[in-house]
Amino acid sequence: MxxxxxxxxxxxxxxxGVLSAAPLFAQTKGDPEMGATIAARVCVACHAEDGxxxxxxxxxxxxxxxxxxxxxxxxxxxxxxTNEVMGNFIGGLTDEExxxxxxxxxALQVIPGVVTDxxxxxxxxxxxxxxxPGSGIPACSGCHGDEGEGxxxxxxxxxxxVGYTLEQMRxxxxxxxxxxxxxxxxxxxxxxxxxxxxxxxxxxSLIVLDTEEE
Amino acid sequence: MIIRLVCLGALxxxxxxxxxxxxxxxxxxxxxxxxxxxxxxxxxQMIALAxxxxxxxxxxxxxxxRGCHQADGSGRGDAxxxxxxxxxxxxxxxxxIDVRAGRRDNPKMHPFVADWVVSSEEVADIAAYLSxxxxxPTNLKGEGTDLTRGQALYEKDCAICHGAQGEGDAAxxxxxxxxxxxxxxxxxxxxxxxxxxxxxxxxxxxxxKGYSDADIAAVSDYMSRLSTESPPE
Numbered sequence: 527m528x529x530x531x532x533x534x535x536x537x538x539x540x541x542x543g544v545l546s547a548a549p550l551f552a553q554t555k556g557d558p559e560m561g562a563t564i565a566a567r568v569c570v571a572c573h574a575e576d577g578x579x580x581x582x583x584x585x586x587x588x589x590x591x592x593x594x595x596x597x598x599x600x601x602x603x604x605x606x607x608t609n610e611v612m613g614n615f616i617g618g619l620t621d622e623e624x625x626x627x628x629x630x631x632x633a634l635q636v637i638p639g640v641v642t643d644x645x646x647x648x649x650x651x652x653x654x655x656x657x658x659p660g661s662g663i664p665a666c667s668g669c670h671g672d673e674g675e676g677x678x679x680x681x682x683x684x685x686x687x688v689g690y691t692l693e694q695m696r697x698x699x700x701x702x703x704x705x706x707x708x709x710x711x712x713x714x715x716x717x718x719x720x721x722x723x724x725x726x727x728x729x730x731s732l733i734v735l736d737t738e739e740e
Numbered sequence: 741m742i743i744r745l746v747c748l749g750a751l752x753x754x755x756x757x758x759x760x761x762x763x764x765x766x767x768x769x770x771x772x773x774x775x776x777x778x779x780x781x782x783x784x785q786m787i788a789l790a791x792x793x794x795x796x797x798x799x800x801x802x803x804x805x806r807g808c809h810q811a812d813g814s815g816r817g818d819a820x821x822x823x824x825x826x827x828x829x830x831x832x833x834x835x836x837i838d839v840r841a842g843r844r845d846n847p848k849m850h851p852f853v854a855d856w857v858v859s860s861e862e863v864a865d866i867a868a869y870l871s872x873x874x875x876x877p878t879n880l881k882g883e884g885t886d887l888t889r890g891q892a893l894y895e896k897d898c899a900i901c902h903g904a905q906g907e908g909d910a911a912x913x914x915x916x917x918x919x920x921x922x923x924x925x926x927x928x929x930x931x932x933x934x935x936x937x938x939x940x941x942x943x944x945x946x947x948x949k950g951y952s953d954a955d956i957a958a959v960s961d962y963m964s965r966l967s968t969e970s971p972p973e
Contacts, residue, residue, distance in 0.1 A: 657807055659819030662848030668807025679803060701761075709804065712762045712851035 556592065560623075561630025568618040569627060572611065577634045583689040588634035589734075593678040595628035598705075606705040639685030639730035643723075650728025653721045661716045666725060669709075674732035684732035691726040765850035766842035770938025771945070778941045779913055785837045787860040788867070793829070798869030801862045804852045813873045817880025817921035825873035826919075828910035832867035835939075843939040875919055875967075882922040882961025886954070890962030893955055897947045898963075906966035918966035925960035 566575070573579045577588030587595065601607040602616040603624075619627065641647065655672075657665040669680040676682030683691075697703040698714035714722070770776060805824075809815050813825030824832065837860070838844040840853050851857070858866070894906075898917070902908055906918030917925060931937040933948050933956065948956070 659808070659816065659821065664804075664807025664852070666807065668805070668811075669803050677800075677803065679800070707857045708762055708851060708854075709857065715762055 556596075556625030556627070556629030558626070558630045558633045561626035561628070564619065564623045564627050565630050568615055569631075572615075573631070576637060577631050578637050579687060579690075583693045584687065585690045586637065586639070586685060586687050587631040589636050590631055590682050591676050591678055592625070592628040592632035594676070594681045595631055596624055599624045599628065601705045607703060636733065636735055637685060638733050639687065641727055641731045642688055643727055646724040646727040647731055649720065650724035650726070650731075653717070653725050654728050658716075658721065661718075663713060663716045663721070666729075671734075673734045674729055675734040682734065683729045684734040686726075686729050688726045688730050691729055692722065695722050695726070762851050763854070765839075765845065765847045767845075768842040770843050771935060771940050771942065772938060776942070778939075778943075779834065782837070782841065784841065784855070784860045784863075785834060788833045788837060788864040789830070791861045791864040793864040793868035795865065795869040795872060797862070798865030798867070801858055802866050802869055804857060805866065808849075812876055813870050814876035814879070815921060815924070817923050820921070820923050820927050822924045823876060823879060823920055824870045826875035827871060827916055828908055828913075829864070829867040829871040830910045830913050831908065831915045832870055833863055834913050836863045836867070838939040845936075845938060879919050879964060880921040880923055881964045882926075882957060884961060884965075886958035887962055887965070889955070890958035890960070893951070893959040894962050898959065901944070902963075906963050917963045920964060922960050922964040925963050926957055929956045929960060 562575075565573070572581045572584050573587050577586055577590075579586050598607060599616060599619065600621075602609070602612050603619075603621075653663065654666040654674075657663040657668075666674075666683070670676055670683045671680075674682060674684035674686075676684075694703060695710075695714045695717070698706075698710040699717075701711055704711060717725070771778075808819070808821050809824050810821075813823065815821040815823040835844060836853050836858075839846045839849055840855060840863075842850075853863070895904075901912070901914045902917050903914075906916060908914045908916035908918075928937060929948060929951075930953065932940040932944055933951055935945070951959075
């Protein structure tokens with residue numbers, strides 16, 4: 527009985543920890559194999575089995591951080607992030623299934639991105655590495671890493687789909703996506719159209735072969 | 741159908757609450773206000789100062805600062821971003837809290853230090869992390885043409901608070917000025933002299949009220965060359 531009480535206490539403390547840390551460090555322990563089965567049922571029509579997401583303006587998920595994927599799926603469920611298509615599919619996942627799906631996509635092989643306008647890469651690299659002090663744009667690398675590898679707090683960007691990046695930047699700037707403590711709204715709002723286009727190309731060109739996954 | 745309606749409702753709600761510009765920095769009373777007390781106690785600062793700081797968490801939270809102040813805390817002299825590595829934790833806490841509260845105007849920085857981005861405890865963690873970083877070996881210095889005047893002014897008016905070697909005073913919230921970027925020292929000193937830095941210490945305003953731009957440039961250049969480890973270069 528006493529043991530049960532202690533176990534309960536541990537569980538409760540854990541819950542409080544998760545709640546107070548949410549949504550930054552949501553539960554992410556998942557099983558990639560279980561995730562594969564669930565993804566085959568719900569996700570692959572748009573995101574594909576290999577996470578390349580051939581649909582236009584759809585995020586590539588291969589090797590994305592599981593913490594980030596879990597947070598985004600939970601935000602979709604809760605309406606903190608909205609998208610018409612995702613809105614139709616997220617209901618097909620239970621809370622218990624979300625970490626497994628995240629673990630599946632996080633464990634996939636890296637797939638190099640597609641650069642559609644190489645002439646923009648040099649400007650993109652400059653903004654990504656140095657920001658723009660004149661307009662108060664921080665270097666993207668500050669949060670997302672020198673190679674776009676991301677962290678458990680910030681998404682991996684390396685190889686991301688150009689159209690998806692641009693659509694998200696538009697949504698951030700317009701205040702339509704705010705599930706990141708408003709950080710990217712500020713950044714997107716300060717970036718010129720030329721800078722945004724260039725950074726999207728540079729991000730697509732980045733390749734990170736392997737990162738540590740928490 | 742119900743699901744679709746709920747989705748539609750969520751979309752309308754999201755669209756209704758969407759705002760094209762991020763929240764602006766608030767404005768709190770500062771040196772321009774009657775009865776201004778420098779470094780008056782305030783709740784956020786007390787929470788941060790009382791927090792048992794965790795530098796390793798500070799390193800992780802510092803990510804939102806790194807895009808401007810650099811991974812090693814060296815800042816950028818060319819962009820007037822101050823060097824933060826080796827600064828006193830008390831000073832860093834006070835300045836971050838003042839920007840957050842709107843006592844120090846910095847609309848560019850505010851969205852990255854706002855209370856919905858970092859908690860007061862995390863402010864303390866960041867400060868603890870930065871204060872223990874080694875002072876970077878290089879910084880932006882002035883032209884070096886007026887260092888005698890700079891030294892004379894520093895010793896007459898500045899050393900009494902900021903220390904003979906520019907080491908500052910953590911207990912008094914006086915910043916370390918040694919080896920700071922020349923551009924930042926010059927920019928902030930002018931702001932303080934002219935009343936634009938609204939969280940300034942009135943004692944300092946008084947001390948440099950009569951300074952010309954050339955005086956400020958000379959003393960800033962001198963401070964940028966100070967080092968607590970070795971005599972001025």
